[in-house]
Amino acid sequence: xxxxxxxxxxxxxxxxxxxxxxxxxxxxxxxxxxxxxxxxxxxxxxxxxxxxxxxxxxxxxxxxxxxxxxxxxxxxxxxxxxxxxxxxxxxxxxxxxxxxxxxxxxxxxxxxxxxxxxxxxxxxxxxxxxxxxxxxxxxxxxxxxxxxxxxxxxxxxxxxxxxxxxxxxxxxxxxxxxxxxxxxxxxxxxxxxxxxxxxxxxxxxxxxxxxxxxxxxxxxxxxxxxxxxxxxxxxxxxxxxxxxxxxxxxxxxxxxxxxxxxxxxxxxxxxxxxxxxxxxxxxxxxxxxxxxxxxxxxxxxxxxxxxxxxxxxxxxxxxxxxxxxxxxxxxxxxxxxxxxxxxxxxxxxxxxxxxxxxxxxxxxxxxxxxxxxxxxxxx
Amino acid sequence: xxxxxxxxxxxxxxxxxxxxxxxxxxxxxxxxxxxxxxxxxxxxxxxxxxxxxxxxxxxxxxxxxxxxxxxxxxxxxxxxxxxxxxxxxxxxxxxxxxxxxxxxxxxxxxxxxxxxxxxxxxxxxxxxxxxxxxxxxxxxxxxxxxxxxxxxxxxxxxxxxxxxxxxxxxxxxxxxxxxxxxxxxxxxxxxxxxxxxxxxxxxxxxxxxxxxxxxxxxxxxxxxxxxxxxxxxxxxxxxxxxxxxxx
Numbered sequence: 001x002x003x004x005x006x007x008x009x010x011x012x013x014x015x016x017x018x019x020x021x022x023x024x025x026x027x028x029x030x031x032x033x034x035x036x037x038x039x040x041x042x043x044x045x046x047x048x049x050x051x052x053x054x055x056x057x058x059x060x061x062x063x064x065x066x067x068x069x070x071x072x073x074x075x076x077x078x079x080x081x082x083x084x085x086x087x088x089x090x091x092x093x094x095x096x097x098x099x100x101x102x103x104x105x106x107x108x109x110x111x112x113x114x115x116x117x118x119x120x121x122x123x124x125x126x127x128x129x130x131x132x133x134x135x136x137x138x139x140x141x142x143x144x145x146x147x148x149x150x151x152x153x154x155x156x157x158x159x160x161x162x163x164x165x166x167x168x169x170x171x172x173x174x175x176x177x178x179x180x181x182x183x184x185x186x187x188x189x190x191x192x193x194x195x196x197x198x199x200x201x202x203x204x205x206x207x208x209x210x211x212x213x214x215x216x217x218x219x220x221x222x223x224x225x226x227x228x229x230x231x232x233x234x235x236x237x238x239x240x241x242x243x244x245x246x247x248x249x250x251x252x253x254x255x256x257x258x259x260x261x262x263x264x265x266x267x268x269x270x271x272x273x274x275x276x277x278x279x280x281x282x283x284x285x286x287x288x289x290x291x292x293x294x295x296x297x298x299x300x301x302x303x304x305x306x307x308x309x310x311x312x313x314x315x316x317x318x319x320x321x322x323x324x325x326x327x328x329x330x331x332x333x334x335x336x337x338x339x340x341x342x343x344x345x346x347x348x349x350x351x352x353x354x355x356x357x358x359x360x361x362x363x364x365x366x367x368x369x370x371x372x373x374x375x376x377x378x379x
Numbered sequence: 380x381x382x383x384x385x386x387x388x389x390x391x392x393x394x395x396x397x398x399x400x401x402x403x404x405x406x407x408x409x410x411x412x413x414x415x416x417x418x419x420x421x422x423x424x425x426x427x428x429x430x431x432x433x434x435x436x437x438x439x440x441x442x443x444x445x446x447x448x449x450x451x452x453x454x455x456x457x458x459x460x461x462x463x464x465x466x467x468x469x470x471x472x473x474x475x476x477x478x479x480x481x482x483x484x485x486x487x488x489x490x491x492x493x494x495x496x497x498x499x500x501x502x503x504x505x506x507x508x509x510x511x512x513x514x515x516x517x518x519x520x521x522x523x524x525x526x527x528x529x530x531x532x533x534x535x536x537x538x539x540x541x542x543x544x545x546x547x548x549x550x551x552x553x554x555x556x557x558x559x560x561x562x563x564x565x566x567x568x569x570x571x572x573x574x575x576x577x578x579x580x581x582x583x584x585x586x587x588x589x590x591x592x593x594x595x596x597x598x599x600x601x602x603x604x605x606x607x608x609x610x611x612x613x614x615x616x617x618x619x620x621x622x623x624x625x626x
Contacts, residue, residue, distance in 0.1 A: 008440070029548045055552055080460055112569075136594045201499060242492070242493050242494075243493070244497075245495045245496060245497070246491050246493055246494055246495060247479075247483045247487055247488055247489050247491045247494075247496045248492040248494050249484075249492065249493060249496075250476060250479065250480060250496045251480065251483075253469075253472065254469055254472070254480045257470065257471055257472060258468070258469050258470075258471040259453075260431075260467065261452040261463075261467050261468065261469065261538070262430075262452075262480070263430075263450070263452045263455070264429065264451055264452075264455055264460075264461055264467075264479045265451055265455055265460075265484060265538060265541065265542060266452050266455035266484040266485070266542055267478065267484060269452065270453050271454065276478070372626075377489055
């Protein structure tokens with residue numbers, strides 16, 4: 001980065017890898033490209049020819065602590081929960097399914113928020129863990145006839161171990177190199193999903209063999225599906241809030257605020273970053289597993305890096321560093337995707353425009369901005 | 380036994396020798412001040428002792444244990460605390476949260492992921508006594524960035540004291556302070572328990588001579604002289620290259 005000669009040599013290197021790869025090992029060509037990138041990033045995070053620059057911390061704009069639980073927030077939460085419980089009885093199948101999807105992507109976005117918004121590490125590879133969770137459900141079901149709930153548990157475990165493994169490499173860096181490493185490593189996961197067709201179905205995808213029941217309720221109907229998603233969403237939200245107000249979560253926030261100082265007062269900073277990355281990966285795996293059950297289908301598109309970009313947009317749209325914000329971001333993103341795409345095929349352009357405006361005018365995200373106004377109002 | 384012994388430490392950046400065969404020893408409870416003109420390698424030396432920079436060669440012994448090249452967090456857990464030349468706090472966290480982060484590593488449960496951090500009465504008590512020690516208001520709900528500059532320096536000191544170190548490294552604790560704030564922080568440092576060894580960088584000569592048991596003068600990365608304040612004051616070479624320059 002930051003050097004013309006480097007950009008040229010880099011493209012040459014990738015070109016060589018690509019040609020040789022294609023010639024000799026058809027299926028692993030993509031691997032080689034990403035492996036080169038990973039090796040370079042690990043050995044010289046500044047790039048092959050780059051000048052070493054100080055780490056550009058991807059510090060999110062929002063910095064207030066997760067609200068201590070006061071009675072007024074309790075009331076607001078209970079009201080919101082009540083509304084969400086009553087909502088499905090007022091609407092038909094389609095909105096129920098849409099909101100269920102929002103819950104699942106809300107879990108996904110909140111999990112990214114843990115590593116990005118609260119630990120201060122911007123990841124562009126989070127979809128890999130979502131994918132691991134989803135594939136665990138689909139593949140284990142198809143190959144071994146495993147019950148989908150066991151698949152979800154396996155998926156969470158798989159995503160957590162995947163995140164721990166990928167994290168070991170990534171947490172050695174921060175800022176831009178961290179971002180690129182997560183991108184490259186997650187693209188390795190994508191390559192596996194794409195090329196291992198016998199198992200994953202590649203870009204054609206794989207169907208979830210059988211929808212499980214949820215405490216005896218049939219998940220092929222929209223109402224039980226809605227409540228299943230709602231329960232997991234609320235549990236994740238509650239769990240993350242406990243975490244962030246507990247000593248461990250405070251340590252994550254400390255890392256975001258000032259990593260050098262955290263080391264100076266005795267924290268093994270890499271271990272804490274790895275822990276945050278692993279927890280976030282496990283929750284993304286949970287979201288992925290639930291999505292496989294919800295959608296009944298998973299293809300390699302779900303682990304492509306643009307999927308990581310989507311969830312990053314959701315998180316920033318709602319407000320990184322606020323807990324519920326990313327869930328709102330997921331809601332806005334999916335609502336726009338569904339509503340706008342029924343009117344215009346250029347829905348991505350419109351979402352992109354909205355995102356640009358939000359980042360320019362509400363750098364704290366929509367929820368972050370709204371909360372800022374709410375907090376200032378009574379004083 | 381020396382609390383700290385630095386033996387023939389060397390560090391260079393390219394052709395610049397920031398630390399050149401530096402040796403020094405600090406006894407128990409000793410207040411040792413490093414002086415020297417800008418660029419003499421004072422902060423680099425502290426950064427090597429606290430692990431921020433890896434030395435090229437030489438030894439650093441903390442209570443006879445080799446800590447040369449250890450990571451900053453390891454050295455911190457072994458009993459070396461430091462402050463930074465420029466305030467280096469958790470700016471967006473409250474004063475209490477700043478202290479809890481520093482305290483929980485030794486006295487709390489930093490891996491607890493479920494119970495509220497603010498719930499530990501023992502930690503709150505320790506935090507309150509630290510605040511009292513550095514003369515900050517005990518019921519302080521402000522964020523660190525809302526404190527005045529001088530108060531931030533005080534909090535910086537409290538964060539360093541939180542780990543109950545055997546050795547405290549202070550990098551220009553009075554830099555950027557008004558005369559009255561300087562007097563206050565010097566009173567704070569003087570009031571610290573005598574058992575605590577302190578290695579401190581300072582420019583203000585009045586402060587140096589009021590605190591120091593012994594002084595080391597650094598000049599272009601080398602130790603020019605070490606001794607008691609009287610010895611340093613009467614050392615001809617020191618007068619020549621250092622005191623002579625600044626007067």
